Structure formats: structure tokens, C-alpha cells
Amino acid sequence: MGELEDRRTAVSEARFESLLDTAADGVIVIDETGRMLVFNKICEQLFGYTSQEAIGQNVSLIMPPEFSVSHDRFMNNYHRTGERRIIGIGREVSGMHRDGTVFPLELSVGEAKTADGRQYIGVLRDLRSRRAVEQRVSQLQAQVVHMTRLSAMDEMGAAMAHELNQPLTALLLYLQAVARQVRACHADAKPPSDKMLDVLDKAVLEAERASHIVQRMRQMVEKRDPERATVDLREVVNEALDLSEFVAQGATVTIRRVFGMTPIQVDADATQIQQILLNLLRNAREVAKESEERWVKVSIGSDDRSAFVSVTDSGPGFSEDVGKSLFRTFSTTKKSGMGLGLAISRAIAQNHGGDLMADPGGNGQGATFTLMLPMHHSDEAEEDTWG
Amino acid sequence: MYIIVEDDPSVADALESLLSGAGLPVRVFASAEEFIHSASPAPDDTMIVDLGLPGMSGGELVRHLEKAGATPKVIAISGTSSRTIARETEGLADVKILRKPPAADWLEAITA
Numbered sequence: 442m443g444e445l446e447d448r449r450t451a452v453s454e455a456r457f458e459s460l461l462d463t464a465a466d467g468v469i470v471i472d473e474t475g476r477m478l479v480f481n482k483i484c485e486q487l488f489g490y491t492s493q494e495a496i497g498q499n500v501s502l503i504m505p506p507e508f509s510v511s512h513d514r515f516m517n518n519y520h521r522t523g524e525r526r527i528i529g530i531g532r533e534v535s536g537m538h539r540d541g542t543v544f545p546l547e548l549s550v551g552e553a554k555t556a557d558g559r560q561y562i563g564v565l566r567d568l569r570s571r572r573a574v575e576q577r578v579s580q581l582q583a584q585v586v587h588m589t590r591l592s593a594m595d596e597m598g599a600a601m602a603h604e605l606n607q608p609l610t611a612l613l614l615y616l617q618a619v620a621r622q623v624r625a626c627h628a629d630a631k632p633p634s635d636k637m638l639d640v641l642d643k644a645v646l647e648a649e650r651a652s653h654i655v656q657r658m659r660q661m662v663e664k665r666d667p668e669r670a671t672v673d674l675r676e677v678v679n680e681a682l683d684l685s686e687f688v689a690q691g692a693t694v695t696i697r698r699v700f701g702m703t704p705i706q707v708d709a710d711a712t713q714i715q716q717i718l719l720n721l722l723r724n725a726r727e728v729a730k731e732s733e734e735r736w737v738k739v740s741i742g743s744d745d746r747s748a749f750v751s752v753t754d755s756g757p758g759f760s761e762d763v764g765k766s767l768f769r770t771f772s773t774t775k776k777s778g779m780g781l782g783l784a785i786s787r788a789i790a791q792n793h794g795g796d797l798m799a800d801p802g803g804n805g806q807g808a809t810f811t812l813m814l815p816m817h818h819s820d821e822a823e824e825d826t827w828g
Numbered sequence: 829m830y831i832i833v834e835d836d837p838s839v840a841d842a843l844e845s846l847l848s849g850a851g852l853p854v855r856v857f858a859s860a861e862e863f864i865h866s867a868s869p870a871p872d873d874t875m876i877v878d879l880g881l882p883g884m885s886g887g888e889l890v891r892h893l894e895k896a897g898a899t900p901k902v903i904a905i906s907g908t909s910s911r912t913i914a915r916e917t918e919g920l921a922d923v924k925i926l927r928k929p930p931a932a933d934w935l936e937a938i939t940a
Contacts, residue, residue: 602907606907606928606929607836607838607839607907607928608838609928609929610836610839610842610905610907610928610929610930611836611838611839611841611842612842612929613842613929613930614839614842614843614845614846614930614934615842615845615846617846617930617933617934617935618842618845618846618849618935619849621846621849621850621935622849636849640845640849643838643841643842643845646838647838647842650838
């Protein structure tokens with residue numbers, strides 16, 4: 442290579458660099474092995490690494506761990522099969538800042554065949570601001586619907602407590618009355634009177650009144666035909682998070698989303714699932730609010746058969762005793778009637794063929810509630826990734 | 829005389845069974861209005877008033893009696909939260925509260 446050509450190359454490289462650094466989007470170039478060759482100014486801002494730090498490292502550096510592991514595999518797969526999953530298409534992916542923050546990105550990928558082998562050019566756009574606008578719109582749209590949903594659960598709890606109170610009060614008073622009379626008869630060595638039987642009959646009626654109320658609640662939860670559809674659990678959870686965010690406006694609790702890139706298909710009534718999630722999120726926020734770190738982590742995962750959504754808070758966890766009684770109707774450690782919400786939530790989950798489980802945490806660990814739902818089974822499982 | 833003002837017929841009847849079973853004289857009213865129209869309490873009466881009465885509430889009834897100078901012993905019963913109870917009984921002198929459902933023997937609590 443001649444001296445002149447060297448200079449030309451240097452000039453064009455300098456132009457290229459300045460072009461990259463004035464670009465409004467993040468630009469990354471990687472080689473066939475995933476090593477970063479170019480990392481422009483916007484990328485430095487997006488990910489918190491300087492270009493010196495980033496260049497030469499694997500691109501997995503700026504991905505959430507759950508994707509970085511598979512990225513190499515998918516690149517190899519592409520090289521082997523030539524099957525394009527992202528090149529020339531572009532899609533929404535997750536990036537990870539140096540501080541661990543995971544955020545949405547729009548990624549377009551181009552491919553260049555160079556003398557040094559294939560290279561890939563990625564153009565990245567931070568979707569957070571767009572997401573914020575979209576969120577505000579959807580929040581407003583959802584506001585009315587959402588308020589109704591939340592308060593329906595609250596009102597149901599309050600109404601049940603109120604309705605059960607009366608028959609229980611009457612029942613206990615009848616039993617106290619009859620117990621006194623039996624004791625009095627016993628003391629006087631007299632046989633029990635018919636009057637006592639009357640009181641006992643009334644007590645039975647009150648117990649039945651109470652159980653009718655419980656049956657009615659059960660019907661509300663179980664008998665309603667759920668509107669089942671195949672949905673992406675991530676979308677359902679995202680919407681619930683947006684709704685919960687809206688309700689908790691001004692709250693200082695950080696929500697950490699740990700989501701995968703792969704759609705997680707479940708057959709479920711999205712509204713009912715969101716009711717469960719809203720209930721869990723509200724409880725978690727309340728606990729987190731009182732803690733030092735003030736965060737709630739929402740993660741989604743799956744295995745062959747089941748999908749999971751876990752809600753963990755930064756609180757102190759709860760004791761084993763509390764854990765045991767947690768799902769009993771009306772058991773609550775707080776004024777908000779959390780027990781009833783959990784009992785209903787679990788009934789909804791089980792009605793979906795899933796379950797709701799609690800890990801009490803403790804020893805510096807917050808409590809985790811996990812909603813499990815069976816996976817939707819289609820004929821072909823699609824894999825959706827960066828590479 | 830024990831005067832029960834309670835709108836839930838079962839609770840009123842059960843309370844009456846408990847008190848009259850112990851040989852105590854009892855009268856039952858379903859609302860504050862019904863009571864005001866038909867009786868006025870004597871100082872040695874005990875009134876058992878549900879705070880959550882429809883129409884004139886239990887709290888208002890007790891306030892009304894205090895204003896009228898009647899000073900029976902008052903026991904308030906309620907199935908609502910302690911915060912609601914505190915709000916409803918604010919400014920009332922010397923009201924004993926029994927919460928629904930009963931956690932202890934109400935006859936002892938009422939006659940104590």
C-alpha cells in the first residue's frame with residue numbers, strides 16, 4: 442500500500458469517525474466473532490462505556506445477561522445456515538447500561554463483506570422517550586378501566602368483610618347465649634330446654650348465611666367464563682406495570698423489569714392475570730416503600746411447561762407463620778385486606794391451570810410472589826433473538 | 829333496661845337472646861329514629877348502639893342523647909376499621925366499643 446493511499450485511508454477514516462460521532466443514533470460495528478470494532482459517541486452515552494473500553498470486547502457487554510449468552514450461538518447459527526433473523530429487518534431489543542439498567546432499543550442491522558471477513562453494522566435508537574410518550578397515552582386510556590378493576594377487588598374485599606361480619610357476629614352471640622344457658626341448666630341439674638334448641642337453630646342459619654356469602658364470592662371468581670386468548674405474557678405484564686405505575690404516580694419505588702426477548706405465550710384471560718399482578722404489585726410497592734432500597738423487581742421466565750412472573754420487593758420478607766396463613770381469606774398483615782386479594786388471586790391462577798406461590802424471603806431477602814401459568818403449546822416453537 | 833339499636837335483625841335477635849337469656853330486661857330498636865320516637869333512656873339504662881345504622885348513625889344518636897342531657901351508659905358496636913370507629917366516635921365522652929365479630933364474651937363486656 443502506497444503512502445498516498447495510506448493518507449487517503451486515514452482521511453476517510455477520520456471522516457467516517459466524525460460522521461459516526463455526529464450521528465443521532467448509536468452505531469456499533471462488530472466482526473464475525475461479535476467483537477466490537479466501532480462504538481460511537483451516542484453509544485457511550487447509551488451504555489456508559491467509553492469507545493476505548495468497548496472496542497475489542499464482545500458485543501454481549503451491552504446486552505442483558507440472558508441474551509448475551511445466546512447471542513454468540515445465534516451468530517454462529519447465521520453463519521452456518523444463512524438464515525436471517527434480524528439483518529435487514531430491525532426490531533426492538535433490550536440493551537444494558539454499565540450500571541445494569543435494562544432499556545428498550547430499536548436495532549437495525551446491516552451486513553458488510555470486507556476483506557477481513559463479514560462485519561455487521563448495528564444502528565441503535567433509545568426507545569425510552571418514545572416509550573414514555575406511548576405509556577402516557579396508554580395510561581390515560583387505561584385509567585378508567587384500570588381504576589374500575591382495582592377498586593372492584595378492593596370493594597369486593599371490603600363488602601365481603603362487612604357482609605360476613607353480621608352473620609358471624611350473630612352466630613357467635615347465639616353460641617355465647619346457648620353456652621351460658623347450658624351451663625346454667627347444668628348447675629341447676631335441669632335438662633336443656635327447647636329454647637336452647639331454638640337458639641342453636643338460629644345459629645345454624647347464621648352460619649349458613651356466612652357460607653352463602655363465601656360461595657357467592659367463589660362463584661364470582663370461578664364461574665365466570667374467562668376470556669381466554671393466547672397472549673404474550675411480557676405484554677400482559679408490561680401493561681400491568683404501566684397501570685400500576687399510573688396508580689402509584691409520584692411514588693418513589695423503582696421498578697426493575699427483568700424480561701427476556703422471547704415472547705412467552707400463555708393461554709389466559711389477560712384482564713384476570715392483570716388483576717393478580719396489580720394486586721401483587723400494589724402489595725410489593727407498599728412493602729418496598731418502607732424499605733431502605735425501595736425497589737420492586739418483576740421478572741418473567743419460563744421452562745418447557747410453565748411460564749412464571751415473579752414479583753420481589755426490597756422489604757424484609759415475612760416470617761414462616763405469616764407465610765403459612767398468607768393465602769387464607771382475610772388473613773392480612775396490613776390494613777389493606779391483602780389476604781383476601783391473595784386468596785382470590787390464587788383462585789384465579791388455579792382456574793387457569795396455574796398457581797400462585799409465595800417465598801417468604803427473610804434474612805435480608807424480600808418476599809417473592811410467583812404466578813405460574815401453563816405455557817401455550819403450538820406446533821412450532823419460534824425463537825426470537827438479536828442474532 | 830338494656831336498649832339495643834341495631835339494624836341487622838339477626839345481630840339484634842342474637843344480642844337479645846344473650847341478654848334476655850341471662851334474665852336481663854331488653855328492648856330492641858331497628859333504627860335511631862325509631863328509638864327517639866318511642867323512648868327516652870333513663871340514667872341507669874345501658875344502650876348498645878350499632879355505629880353503622882342507616883339514616884341517623886349510631887354516633888349521631890349518642891351525640892343527640894348527650895345534647896338532650898340523657899346520660900345512659902353507652903356501648904357502641906361496629907364492624908368497621910378502628911380508624912373509622914375513631915372518626916365516628918370523635919368527641920363522644922366515655923363510649924365503650926365492641927367490635928364485630930365478637931372476640932370475647934359480650935355479655936360480660938356489656939354488663940361489666
